Amino acid sequence: MVGGQAMPNPHRTDRRSRRLAALLDELAVAAGQAAAILGAPVARRDGAALAGAAMRIEALKLPLGAALRRAEAAGAARNAWAASRRAGAADAPEAVARLTLRRWGETMAALRAVCAGARTPLAVETDPADPRHAQGRVIDEAYNALHFALRAEVQADPAVAAGAFPDVPLGASLFAGHAHAAWRIMAALGRSGSARLLDVGAGAGSKVAIAARIFAGADGLEIDPGYAAAARRLLGGRLLGNARCIKADALRFDGYHRYDVIYLYLPIRDRQRMEALEERIVAAARPATVLIAPYAGFHARAAELGVQPLAGALAVTGIPAAEAAALARDxxxxxxxxxxxxxxxEDRGGGVLAPLRRALRLNGFLE
Structure with a gap:
């Protein structure tokens, strides 16, 4: 007796905690299996195995909740010192179970969405009657004003001599749509967590800044020293630690093979030199590199260049037409x-579901 109250049986309390820990271990195995399946390219995923793992996870929710309530009730009966000591341990089964159940609903909704296999188009056109169309136009106009304010006013002589266009910005919302579609292609290939984008003719670097919020890394290639300096100022902040500007001539650059996604939007005036640049990029890029080229001339040459269309302004290098079509569907x-x-x-708030939540993010089903 302590303070007139009977002390709880420590063996019973430990048994309840061990039961909770065993359920968490079982859940971790099932969630890990689901995460491993989601880590494979879409074309190679075992849908039946994923559905089975999802069912095993779902079946553990009620036993886990009941075991947590029993363990918490036993813990509440302890003396204040022991209870506070145990509750304060972040890795205690009770604490891990609470985190896991707190994220259960959104995690399982996302996993069910994957299992359902619904399709979302890669290229989405905004209806002019949709208010978001007007909102996007306003954002693009403001973005363009900021973009031109960042860059040098006059194009440098070496850039003019090389035939480079003055910095021509594509609308921010349009570029973000293309980049998002390219990221989803990377997700279908199982590469969304490591994919890198190169902007050929980056100007003041504003597209690189957008891409850095989408991809694991983003670089800009710029021949004009004034534009390159502006890009470096923009990309040098702490919030864009995964972005940089490379001052180089795109027709001599030898690093195209290092990127998963390459964006180009008419960086060169002269048609023959522009075509030479397209050919150089395609020849150097690895198979299954996604090209974002939002201008008609590139896609008119797709067969000549040996690239395959995907959706909208996107094309892919080095794979047959049937494989490209299948990739777009995936x-x-x-x-x-x-x-x-x-x-x-690391998802510190996901409990034992953390690896599964990361896999769902890499597939675009959680933010």
């Missing part, structure tokens, strides 16, 4: 969400 089975690279680290 990408439509990825989710429509865009977590951003900063959310792909």
């Amino acid at each position: 990408a439509e089975r990825t989710g429509p969400l865009l977590p951003g690279p900063e959310r792909l680290g």
Whole structure:
């Protein structure tokens, strides 16, 4: 007796905690299996195995909740010192179970969405009657004003001599749509967590800044020293630690093979030199590199260049037409969400579901 009250049986309390820990271990195995399946390219996933893992996870919710309530009730009966000591341990079964159940609903909704296999188009046109169309136009106009304010006013002589266009910005919302579609292609290939984008003719670097919020890394290639300096000022902040500007001539650059996604939007005036640049990029890029080229001339040369169309302004290098079409269909089975690279680290609030939550983010089903 302590303070007139009977002390709880420590063996019974430990038994309840061990039961809770065993359920968490079982859940971790099932969630890990689901995460491993989701880590494979969409084309190679075992849908039946994923559905089975999802069913095993779902079946553990009620036993886990009941075991947590029993363990908490036993813990509440302890003396204040022991209870506070145990509750304060972040890795105690009770604490882990609470975190896991707190994220259960959104995690399982996302997993069920994957299992359902619904498709979301890669290229989405905004209806002019939709208010978001007007909102996007306003954002693009403001973005363009900021973009031109960042860059040097006059193009440098070496850039003019090389035939480079003055910095020509594509609308921010349009570029973000293309980049998001490219990220989903990477997700279908199982590469969304490591994919890197190169902007050929980056100007003041504003597209690189957008891409850095989507991809694991983003670089800009710029020949004009004034534009390159502006890009470095923009990309040098702490919030864009995964972005940089490379001052180089795109027709001599030898690093195209290092990127998963390459964006180019008419960086060169002269048609022959522009075509030479397209050919150089395609020849150097790895198979299954996604090209974002939002201008008609590139896609008119797709057969000549040996690239395959995907959706909208996107094309892919080094794979047959049938494989490219299948890849586009697989990408439509990825989710429509865009977590951003900063959310792909350790999920401290997910409990034992953390690996599964990361896999769902890498597939666009959680933010």
